[in-house]
Amino acid sequence: MIKMKKNDFEFVTCDYCKSRKFKKIFESKDYVNFISGKFQVVKCLNCGLVFTNPRPNKSKINYFYPDSSGYYQPEKPKENKGIIWNLNKLTLKYYFDYFSNKNKNKLKKIVLYPLLFYKIRDFKIKGIPLFKENGNILDIGCSYADFLYFMKQLGWKTTGVEMNKTAASWANKNFKVNVKINTLNKFNTQTKYDAITMRMYLEHSYSPYNDLVKVRNMLTKNGELIIIIPNFNGLESKIYKKYAYTLQLPTHLTHFTEDSIKKYLKKIGFKEIKIYHHKTDRDLIAPLTILKTEGKDIKILRLLLTNKIIRKTLVKAFINILSILRKTSRITIYAKK
Numbered sequence: 001m002i003k004m005k006k007n008d009f010e011f012v013t014c015d016y017c018k019s020r021k022f023k024k025i026f027e028s029k030d031y032v033n034f035i036s037g038k039f040q041v042v043k044c045l046n047c048g049l050v051f052t053n054p055r056p057n058k059s060k061i062n063y064f065y066p067d068s069s070g071y072y073q074p075e076k077p078k079e080n081k082g083i084i085w086n087l088n089k090l091t092l093k094y095y096f097d098y099f100s101n102k103n104k105n106k107l108k109k110i111v112l113y114p115l116l117f118y119k120i121r122d123f124k125i126k127g128i129p130l131f132k133e134n135g136n137i138l139d140i141g142c143s144y145a146d147f148l149y150f151m152k153q154l155g156w157k158t159t160g161v162e163m164n165k166t167a168a169s170w171a172n173k174n175f176k177v178n179v180k181i182n183t184l185n186k187f188n189t190q191t192k193y194d195a196i197t198m199r200m201y202l203e204h205s206y207s208p209y210n211d212l213v214k215v216r217n218m219l220t221k222n223g224e225l226i227i228i229i230p231n232f233n234g235l236e237s238k239i240y241k242k243y244a245y246t247l248q249l250p251t252h253l254t255h256f257t258e259d260s261i262k263k264y265l266k267k268i269g270f271k272e273i274k275i276y277h278h279k280t281d282r283d284l285i286a287p288l289t290i291l292k293t294e295g296k297d298i299k300i301l302r303l304l305l306t307n308k309i310i311r312k313t314l315v316k317a318f319i320n321i322l323s324i325l326r327k328t329s330r331i332t333i334y335a336k337k
């Protein structure tokens with residue numbers, strides 16, 4: 001095992017306002033890969049941005065992204081068939097303009113709405129862009145590109161950017177979705193994209209500000225940016241604090257809230273910003289295991305919530321309500337250029 005040294009870390013100014021003044025919120029550990037070390041989370045005293053500080057240098061960060069990490073484990077794509085897929089198709093057709101929107105029955109769209117309300121929300125949470133004829137989509141930090149594969153099947157021309165060679169090569173071999181082995185920072189292109197997605201990417205970025213400026217320039221006029229990030233102000237984050245599952249230190253460098261991401265997007269010139277809250281029960285349950293490893297086991301609660309039946313009924317219902325109330329710890333943001 002490599003031992004990290006003090007100068008493998010760097011102190012940084014606030015990415016949003018460049019202030020050097022911040023206060024410590026807490027210290028925590030790597031509960032994803034269990035690589036040793038303590039990492040500090042701070043809040044900017046000027047603008048309120050929460051970020052990891054100090055953070056690993058760029059030259060050392062790969063150490064915290066082992067190939068064994070869940071980021072790079074490909075899953076077999078689901079087959080697009082059956083009743084669920086038919087409901088998905090209806091939703092995508094009437095509310096996301098897929099499958100040729102000519103002759104679309106407006107009355108049918110109104111009638112179907114209550115039936116498909118949850119499906120529409122699910123697709124919004126998943127970060128599905130509105131369809132664009134002959135459109136091209138760029139996914140940044142695409143990992144093994146299951147999302148791009150789905151987009152390709154729906155008629156998009158796809159490009160991905162992924163720094164992990166194993167994941168990128170796997171995606172190109174199996175999905176043929178045009179993944180470039182690169183970082184966004186070094187990725188240069190003249191191409192303009194109709195949609196750009198950053199799915200669980202931006203919290204890992206060394207400068208969200210520079211990245212958002214860059215992707216805005218790569219979008220076509222009215223192009224759509226879709227971001228998925230953890231929400232530091234979510235209820236699960238507030239309950240579990242330094243043990244929150246979405247914290248993922250030290251690879252999560254910025255800990256966004258709805259307010260902080262909106263501020264970024266508005267400052268950079270994005271418009272029509274909309275936010276959807278996820279309904280991931282893992283954020284409620286996984287920290288209970290983390291607490292156990294830390295000798296702070298809440299045994300009754302852990303056994304109760306991890307019970308299969310309770311998890312599928314009560315926990316699922318609870319997290320659904322939280323999501324509708326806009327309180328959960330992961331969000332999808334839509335914005336336009």
Ligand SMILES: [Zn+2]
Nearest residue numbers: 014017044047
């Ligand atoms: Zn600041």
